[in-house]
Amino acid sequence: MTEKLYDLRQVLEDLKDIPGQLHETDVEIDPHAEISGAYRYIGAGGTVMRPTQEGPAVTFNNIKGFPGVRVNIGTMASRKRVAHILGHDYKTLGHLLNEAVKNPIEPVKVSREEAPAQEVVHLATDEGFDIRKLIAAPTNTEYDAGPYITTGLVLGSTPDKSMSDVTIHRMVLEDADTIGIYIMPGGRHLGAFLAEHQKLNQPMPVTINIGLDPAILIGATFEPPATPLGYNELWIAGALRNQAVQVVDSVAIDEVGIARSEFIIEGEILPSETIREDINTNTGHAMPEFPGYNGPANQALSVIKVKAVTHRKDNPIMQTTIGPSEEHVSMAGIPTEASILNLVDKAIPGKVPNVYCPPAGGGKFMAILQIRKENPADEGIQRQAALLAFSAFKELKTVILVDEDVDIFDMNDVMWTINTRFQAHKDIMVLEGMRNHPLDPSETPEYSPEYIRVKGMSSKLVLDGTVPFDMKDKFKRAQFKEVPDWEKYLK
Template identity: 80%
Template sequence: MSQEELYDLRKVLEELKEEPGAYHETDVEIDPESELAGVYRYIGSGGTVMRPTQEGPTMMFNNIKGFPGKRVTIGIIASRKRVGKILNYDYRYLGKLLKESVANPIEPVKVSREEAPAQEVVHLATDEGFDIRKILPAPTNTPLDAGPYITMGVVLGSDPDKTMSDVTIHRMVLEDEDTIGMYVMPGGRHIGHFQEQYEKLNKPMPITINIGLDPAISIGTTFEPPTTPLGYNELWIAGALRNQPVQLVDSLTVDEVGIARSEFIIEAEILPNERMQEDLHSNTGHAMPEFPGYNGDANPAVNVVKVKAITHRKDNPIMQTTIGPSEEHVSMAGIPTEASILDLVDKAIPGKVVNVYNPPAGGGKLMSILQIRKEREADEGIQRQAAILALSAFKELKTVILVDDDVDIFDMNDVMWTLNTRFQGDKDIIVLPGMRNHPLDPSEIPEYNPGVIRFRGMSAKTILDGTVPFDLKDKFVRAQFMEVPDWEKYLK
């Protein structure tokens, strides 16, 4: 396979340039400290970002203040329709595509350093003047951020015996010339499980942080158990999405591999049994804006990551970044969750859940809309069973809306129409109190609901059942219009 046929960030960007309105670049100088995110907030971030915002093009900033010869791109997947274009699939059924990719994985392959553009330029921590803050044009999202953040860096690590490996995305702040603060949830993700094993051995954990990637990798990376159990490396999903294996390359300074077609690779070690204050230098109390639309609290004890080397492409390397509450997070977190819910309900109640959508209103994690097909009397109630299955398996899911299969789940006006004409609050709301959810939701604190929320991260889960009772279907038939197949001719 030729280099031109291999998927990476640059190939995808070239393809997007051919799509009207999908890509825009500028040579106007921009400051990565708050200004870049502030500008893109208006142009295309969408999601739960403070209004005004909108869905807009991928942006490439070619003139980054303080970083000559380096570029920053943002928003490549800040549009579900754009994700569909990138993956060559109908955007409405991306959950089904990812579900199939999990079931048909393609494992990565190893290539030589000569075949790895990510290692064309090498900066070693032992070099005079080495400073990650001067090599990486990592933006801050707001003036209150704890520092410059890597927001689209895929962390690759393995267990101590090198029998299992995995990839995850974490928020990572550049603390000083060779230190990154990274919060690793203990055991919560596979990288966390591996890191706990290293801590018990009191050994540093070698990792690579891979930046500037084909979106197939960024989206596939965000799958979680039970869909991808311990030992399942999500790079296999990216391989299936592209029908070509992800290429890996041996690191130069740590015992781990990097993603060979990245723009940047950081080689590093997570130090055992060492923690640091996330906002050590800013002392604002804030980390960065997170997906629910609020500033995340700075963690008092993030993992300490010591950088050993940074490698990157020689030809204007691209720093890839995102805004925490943007539509980009919805694509990364929501589409894999849709796939996971479809997989789960297909096994338990096959054929009854037609499709699933995790909308921007929930940041891709907090809300799901399930499209239900009731075909017979015995199907009544199955919709609520599907909702409970989803809520049980995905603890970060807070609200499930159930609609019939004549409702467009990607049109929130249609969904809200359902809740206004096929829904009665006193009988169609199911509340499950005292369950676990996502601690970034600011309503999930004891002060908000004393006696019920005992600890931060607990929540009531809500099911809104907007499906029509099967025996009343004839009373809820939408107004039917004439089918006019050639209607578009009247627009010419």
């Protein structure tokens, strides 16, 4: 029996067997604002402008201006759908990823003949080459800076090739062979690699891999300390699938791409050149990011000069997402949960059974920690856990602490805790003057000049909704009779 090779196509095929999880349509749609505009109603969820909902993933088979190209959106826009894709319980996905980090499987290189992503090759030297005609990159809103690649996995290495890594960035198509890429200051490993190339005044070869197995995209969003510099997150996807990710040598640059991608863009990040993000539209806006806002266009994006585009020959799939959707929560939140579990397991083992990063925080800003107090000496351990969570993930802004009898995946249950096991005068911790995420629009000196000296600083909040250990008997939930065969009354 032939081994199943995981890629986006295999995942979509598997989803067809689960009612209500995948919808395909042949109705023509315009990638300019319509794809996101329509999917907002169908299934975006997250912090997208209301009304929205959790719904199926959608593959649009008829893209205006792009014959033969399909667009898929929302494959990860449901935690339960991600659980189906990874074959795991949705409530313990953080634990699954934590184990994958500890048991990595390195990628394996295959030949170009074995790489579906290189079935069709377009070189930048070809007459009429234009990435804007090859890549059906949507604009999320009518006032975006341009068409964006939102789920393109960028793969790059140090100049000596001793380390490589993959990260997701927002990337805007600027002209026929130019892409602007936002690399957050002090952020991911790609930025550290680029700094090494800049010191040598050398361009940095990268591949942008589009149309991937969600296991790759979710694994790729880990950050230090869970995955330190030199840890390539493709190893995590290998562990999740118990199958090495296949990579292939590029056709025009000195780097590898992911062999089972739908598209691979090959290019070089220039060492000293930058570009204004909205140079073509002058809207002043970038695109909707995970906090739910259209941030200002960046004045100095790094520049990728494209050398080649390769793709599958049979109706390649452009994979995209909406920044503030539930899909971002899956990609960012589940690895954040794993990072927090990793650190608290080492420092206070057994005291944090589970962690959830809910949609309200976009997967980055908020975490709910379930706390286990087993004896009087555990009192206070919950606040230690909160501090560890902030250490595990610097972009975390709010931590809510609850007891084991609270369902952390039910915000009504969490808010019930805050209303019945919490007193504001004693159960709030505020940590001032810390670093967070520059995409939070409240983190500016104009918002709070006395506390925020530079953009990206924040006060962090802990809401301690755990019951003091010596008062547990006074906070027992009303107990109801167990009726094991309750479903018979619904027949």
